[in-house]
Amino acid sequence: MPKVLISDKMDPRAAQIFRERGVEVDEITGKTKDELIAMIGEYDGLAIRSSTKVTKEVLAAATNLKVVGRAGIGVDNVDIPSASAAGVVVMNTPFGNSITTAEHAIALMFALARQLPEADASTQAGKWEKNRFMGVELTSKTLGLIGAGNIGSIVADRARGLKMKVVAFDPFLTPERAIELGIEKVTLDELLARADFITLHTPLTDSTRNILSAEALAKTKRGVRIINCARGGLVDEVALKAAMDSGQVGGAALDVFVEEPAKASPLFGTPNFVSTPHLGASTTEAQVNVAIQVAEQMADFLMSGGVTNALNMPSLSAEEAPKLKPYMALAERLGSLVGQLEGEITAVSIETEGAAADLNQKPITGAVLAGLMRVYSDTVNMVNAPSLAKERGLDVREVRHDREGDYATQVQVTVTTPNGERAVAGTLFANSEPRLVDIFGVKIEADLAGTMLYVVNEDAPGFIGRLGGALGEAGINIGTFHLGRRAAGGEAVVLLSVDSTLSEEVLAQVQALPGVKVAKTLRF
Numbered sequence: 001m002p003k004v005l006i007s008d009k010m011d012p013r014a015a016q017i018f019r020e021r022g023v024e025v026d027e028i029t030g031k032t033k034d035e036l037i038a039m040i041g042e043y044d045g046l047a048i049r050s051s052t053k054v055t056k057e058v059l060a061a062a063t064n065l066k067v068v069g070r071a072g073i074g075v076d077n078v079d080i081p082s083a084s085a086a087g088v089v090v091m092n093t094p095f096g097n098s099i100t101t102a103e104h105a106i107a108l109m110f111a112l113a114r115q116l117p118e119a120d121a122s123t124q125a126g127k128w129e130k131n132r133f134m135g136v137e138l139t140s141k142t143l144g145l146i147g148a149g150n151i152g153s154i155v156a157d158r159a160r161g162l163k164m165k166v167v168a169f170d171p172f173l174t175p176e177r178a179i180e181l182g183i184e185k186v187t188l189d190e191l192l193a194r195a196d197f198i199t200l201h202t203p204l205t206d207s208t209r210n211i212l213s214a215e216a217l218a219k220t221k222r223g224v225r226i227i228n229c230a231r232g233g234l235v236d237e238v239a240l241k242a243a244m245d246s247g248q249v250g251g252a253a254l255d256v257f258v259e260e261p262a263k264a265s266p267l268f269g270t271p272n273f274v275s276t277p278h279l280g281a282s283t284t285e286a287q288v289n290v291a292i293q294v295a296e297q298m299a300d301f302l303m304s305g306g307v308t309n310a311l312n313m314p315s316l317s318a319e320e321a322p323k324l325k326p327y328m329a330l331a332e333r334l335g336s337l338v339g340q341l342e343g344e345i346t347a348v349s350i351e352t353e354g355a356a357a358d359l360n361q362k363p364i365t366g367a368v369l370a371g372l373m374r375v376y377s378d379t380v381n382m383v384n385a386p387s388l389a390k391e392r393g394l395d396v397r398e399v400r401h402d403r404e405g406d407y408a409t410q411v412q413v414t415v416t417t418p419n420g421e422r423a424v425a426g427t428l429f430a431n432s433e434p435r436l437v438d439i440f441g442v443k444i445e446a447d448l449a450g451t452m453l454y455v456v457n458e459d460a461p462g463f464i465g466r467l468g469g470a471l472g473e474a475g476i477n478i479g480t481f482h483l484g485r486r487a488a489g490g491e492a493v494v495l496l497s498v499d500s501t502l503s504e505e506v507l508a509q510v511q512a513l514p515g516v517k518v519a520k521t522l523r524f
Contacts, residue, residue: 002066002302004045007031007052010071011291014047021299037061045298047071048078056082067091069298071290072281074378075311084312091297091309094384095150096290097281102154104280105199105229108253111274112197112225113138115251118271136196139163144195146188146211147202147230148173148181149377149391155199156183167191170202170392171376174346177393192219197227203378204231206523214239223250229280232256241266244273255280311381314363327356327411328367330426330434333448333524334413335371337436338424340522341454347395347416348372355409357400362386365398368413407437439493444484446495452522453502458515459485459492466513467494474506491517 003024006015010027018025023045031039033053040046040062047069048054054068059082068078070092083090111117114135122129143159145152145168156166166183169191178185188211191198198220202208212226212235226249228235237258243249244267251272257265260278267273281290300306307313314328331350339345350365369385380388389396395416407427414423425438426448436446453471457463464483471478477499485492502521511519 002044003042004047004298004302005040005043006047007036008047008049008071009051010047010049011288013288014071014291014295017292017295018299021296021303023299023302033058040065045069045302047294047298050074050077052077054078054083059083059086059088062086062088067298067301069294071294072097080312089301089307089313090311091294091301091307092311093290093293093297094309096293097283097286098150098154100283100286101229101280102151102158102201103283104255104276105151105155105201105227106158108227108229108255108274108276109138109143109197109199109225112227112251112253112272115272117274138197140165141196142167142194144186144191144198145169145183146191146198146200146234148178148183149201149388151230152199152201153181153391155201156181164197167194171344172373172389172392172394174393174395177391180393188216189219192216193221195221195224197225199227200230200234202230202234202376204233205375205378207375209233210236210239212236212240214242217243217248220248222248225249225251225253227253229255232258232260238266241270244270309381309384314366314381320360320363324359324363326428326432326434327359328363330428331364331367331411331413332371333434334411334424334426334436335368336374336524337371337439337448337522338413338415338422339372339375341520342415342417342422344418345372345394345415347397348389349397349399349412349414351399351401351412351414353401353403353405353410353412354407356411357402361398361400364411365396368411369396372413372415410437412438436495439484439495442484442486442491442493444482444493444495446482447480447497448522448524450479450497450524451501452495452497452524453507453510454518454520454522455494455510455516456518457492457494457513458517459487459489460515463492463513463515464494467510470509470513471498471506474503474509476500476502476506 001024004018006027007029009029015025015027037058040058044064045067049071056079065088067089073092073094075092078090080090115133119133142165145156148168148170159166160182167186168183169186169188173185217239240252253274255276256278297308350368366385369389370380373380373385373388410425410427412423412425414421422440426434426436429435436448479497479499482495507519
């Protein structure tokens with residue numbers, strides 16, 4: 001009988017479900033790291049919330065552990081690379097608290113509009129300052145959504161019920177999906193200029209960190225009110241404080257902070273600032289939902305091998321896994337490549353030919369979408385990527401070709417953008433090594449791994465030397481170097497791997513080299 005440890009406080013229905021499914025379960029909470037290390041070796045599964053830290057040391061001691069289940073969305077407290085190396089599946093419940101988080105955002109919007117916390121404190125102090133608290137109506141105001149996925153779409157629905165006009169910035173939101181939601185898709189600058197209220201519903205990634213920076217806040221409508229129930233770090237807290245002091249921002253409500261627990265913040269004490277201690281998922285219903293979901297998912301995996309909402313493993317049968325594993329690695333890297341290089345994407349086509357066309361296409365498609373959307377979501381995986389793509393109205397097509405091409409097996413990913421279609425293709429060397437063979441019509445043979453520099457330049461004598469010299473002067477060591485071009489003297493592509501991080505300063509120096517059209521850092 002598999003044995004599971006519930007190490008954080010969780011609704012009792014979780015333990016009940018484990019037992020009903022034939023899984024032995026212990027509920028032991030509040031243990032220190034050392035205590036957890038001492039006891040984890042006897043368990044097949046570990047069910048957690050946010051308190052337990054599943055570190056490399058804990059995983060090293062977990063000699064029987066097969067699955068970690070996070071009752072909630074965020075998995076910052078789990079060392080996923082170490083879990084993968086140890087063969088431990090990591091699951092979460094990405095949709096269990098969507099309604100709760102959306103409702104909290106709406107509640108904070110009301111609190112800002114009517115200055116409810118300050119009015120409450122004043123009234124309970126016996127002041128009765130009726131004329132001090134002049135609020136605004138939500139009706140007919142424009143709400144700007146940064147992120148229109150699962151939670152953002154729920155907020156949009158509630159806001160429309162309040163007779164608000166909703167505009168949204170989301171690179172994966174198609175015009176058709178926007179019409180279905182009854183909202184208007186806009187650019188970020190348009191949203192900043194038009195919104196009376198802005199609410200964020202996007203994960204924290206390299207592309208969204210400080211998306212509301214000092215520069216962005218300066219572009220907003222004067223007196224805008226800002227709500228963040230998503231992730232700390234999406235808003236520059238120092239810049240927000242300055243914008244509130246100047247009156248550029250009329251009010252702000254944060255449920256999440258860069259540093260949590262937030263014992264101190266530059267925003268604390270600022271007039272028209274509302275804060276809550278990360279309460280987005282804190283309702284009875286949400287806690288029950290995520291507890292039930294994580295127990296069901298873990299029990300299914302331990303008893304029958306079923307995989308749902310895994311962050312480091314696709315849905316696969318035991319027979320398919322060995323053949324599909326290298327193809328999924330190739331597919332994910334191709335998706336990641338095009339996702340990092342292209343902005344607004346409305347459709348994606350995954351084409352297979354040769355040996356790849358004879359395989360189960362769903363895991364390959366899931367891997368492409370996971371790589372493609374990881375730029376915008378920190379919880380996307382091969383299992384939930386298709387549903388996330390569907391939420392945003394992304395048109396996904398699978399095409400098998402019964403033909404012989406240049407390679408015995410090939411996967412091609414074509415995306416549709418406002419500038420037309422763009423395609424990348426790859427193959428497997430020795431049936432196991434993923435390799436890029438075509439990027440946007442340029443033939444090039446390259447590994448996709450680690451930190452890489454992508455450069456588009458004019459094919460001219462001396463360029464490679466200048467590029468190598470610029471990186472050398474910056475102390476950047478080149479690992480691999482790959483070249484391709486459309487024609488002699490035409491557009492050329494350079495893909496090279498580096499052994500250290502490329503700073504914005506170094507990237508700017510490369511961009512400034514004569515003949516360079518594009519210079520971008522890629523991470524795989």
